[in-house]
Amino acid sequence: MMLAAVRAGAAILKNGGRALDAVIATVSVLENHPLFNAGYGSVLNSAGQVEMDASVMEVNPGAPPRAGGVAALSRIRNPIKLARAVMEHSPHLLLVGAGAERFARSAGISLCRPEMMISPRARERRWIGGAKAKRGYGTVGAVAVDAHGSMAAATSTGGMSGKLPGRVEDSAIIGAGTFAGPLGAASATGHGEAIILAGLCREAVDSLVKLSAPQAARNAIAGISQTAGAEAGIILVDRRGRIGYAHNAAMEVATFDPAHGLCHLRSPATGPARQP
Ligand code: GLY
Numbered sequence: 001m002m003l004a005a006v007r008a009g010a011a012i013l014k015n016g017g018r019a020l021d022a023v024i025a026t027v028s029v030l031e032n033h034p035l036f037n038a039g040y041g042s043v044l045n046s047a048g049q050v051e052m053d054a055s056v057m058e059v060n061p062g063a064p065p066r067a068g069g070v071a072a073l074s075r076i077r078n079p080i081k082l083a084r085a086v087m088e089h090s091p092h093l094l095l096v097g098a099g100a101e102r103f104a105r106s107a108g109i110s111l112c113r114p115e116m117m118i119s120p121r122a123r124e125r126r127w128i129g130g131a132k133a134k135r136g137y138g139t140v141g142a143v144a145v146d147a148h149g150s151m152a153a154a155t156s157t158g159g160m161s162g163k164l165p166g167r168v169e170d171s172a173i174i175g176a177g178t179f180a181g182p183l184g185a186a187s188a189t190g191h192g193e194a195i196i197l198a199g200l201c202r203e204a205v206d207s208l209v210k211l212s213a214p215q216a217a218r219n220a221i222a223g224i225s226q227t228a229g230a231e232a233g234i235i236l237v238d239r240r241g242r243i244g245y246a247h248n249a250a251m252e253v254a255t256f257d258p259a260h261g262l263c264h265l266r267s268p269a270t271g272p273a274r275q276p
Contacts, residue, residue, distance in 0.1 A: 001036075002254040005029035006263045009142060010256035019144040019185075020058045020084070023154035027054075027080040030140035031156050034119040037138030039078055041119045042158020047165045050117045053172035054079035054156035055094075056087060057180040061149045065180060069094040071172040072165075074114040075101050080156045082109055083172075094172060125161060139171055141178070141187030143237045151239060153178045153185035153201070160192065170195035175202035183208040184216075184239060190224075190232025190249055198224050204236055213237065213244030221246040 008029050009022035031039025042050045055069035068087025071094065076082050085107040086095050095103055101111055139157035155178040157171040170177035170192035177188045179201035186201035195201075204220035211219060217234050224230050225248050233247030245253050245266075253266040 001030070001033050002252055003263050003265055005140075005142075006254040006256050009144060010258075010261075010263055013144065013146055013256065013258060014261065016147055018058075018148070019146040019150045019152040020056070022144040022146065023142040023152045024056065024080055024084055026142035026144075027140055027154045027156050028078050031078050031080060034121055036140050037158040038140045038156040039080075039158075040117055041122060042117060043125060043138075043161035044118065044122050045159070045163045045165050045167070049114060049165065050074055050122070050158060051163075051165065051167070052076065052079045052117070052156070052158050053169040054083040054154070055172050055174055055178040056080060056083045056152065056154040057174055057178050057185070058087075058150060058152040059180045059182060059185070067093060067174045067178070067180075069172040069174060069178075070100045071096040071168045073097070073100055074117065075111040076104055076109065077112055077117070078109075080154050082107070083154070083156075085109060093174065096168070096172075097166075122158075139169075139177070139189035141171075141189065141235060143180075143185040143187050143235055145185070145237050145239060145241045149239065151180045151185040151237065153180045153187045155187040155189075157189075167192075170200070175199045177201060179205050181205050182239070184213065184236055186220075186234055186236035188232060188234045189247075189251060191228070191230040194224055194228035194230030195232055197228065200224060200232065200234065201236075204234055208236075208238050213242040214246075215244070217244035217246035221248055 009026035034041035057067035231249035233251035
């Protein structure tokens with residue numbers, strides 16, 4: 001499934017398409033699959049509801065960066081598409097809850113019944129409960145640079161299992177779970193509160209001024225691990241398309257290599273600040 005998602009984005013990039021379209025396509029595939037904690041398959045909060053967050057950011061050469069985010073959604077099949085609509089068709093950066101869902105209608109994105117977003121697996125996990133279920137994040141994200149020099153990052157999540165209703169995840173917050181700037185683009189997973197406090201993705205992208213992509217990723221995870229003792233993971237790409245990723249919790253990574261036209265599953269297991 002990871003490879004299918006990356007291939008959806010790669011097909012766009014291979015045909016000269018935009019990084020923004022590629023990351024939206026990749027994240028949408030993952031949101032549609034019940035295995036991931038995003039879109040359909042999102043975990044349940046303490047009230048037994050799905051509440052999903054997502055954000056997207058892009059930077060085009062010679063233009064100011066732009067971004068959009070959404071939070072506390074229960075009735076949107078693909079939160080990442082609504083985040084894009086906020087970026088492209090609203091004067092705002094972040095819309096939440098009922099207001100975001102009302103905006104979806106005006107943007108031509110249909111709503112579904114909240115129970116349509118609850119997978120059998122999510123329902124089962126609610127009754128398992130306990131520490132293990134609470135530690136699961138399963139956030140999905142994608143980063144890309146295209147042939148025109150544009151970069152984009154997109155992130156989507158159902159958040160933390162058993163969270164309080166109304167919790168906003170880092171995945172909705174620009175600079176925390178998602179960031180794209182002139183130096184690169186990044187998407188994060190892990191403990192949202194720590195990621196927001198660290199401004200993790202912005203920190204990592206800004207550090208590309210002096211670090212390679214793999215070093216920037218490793219530094220970001222080592223930093224959040226030391227300062228907050230938090231579990232997190234990050235993927236990033238610099239403006240030349242060099243990839244970095246690191247994590248101190250379970251995370252899977254798949255990449256597209258445009259030089260050879262190939263997608264690779266890198267799937268590292270849990271471990272301390274791993275990198276390519
Ligand atoms: N990063 C997702 C969360 O904190 O729930």
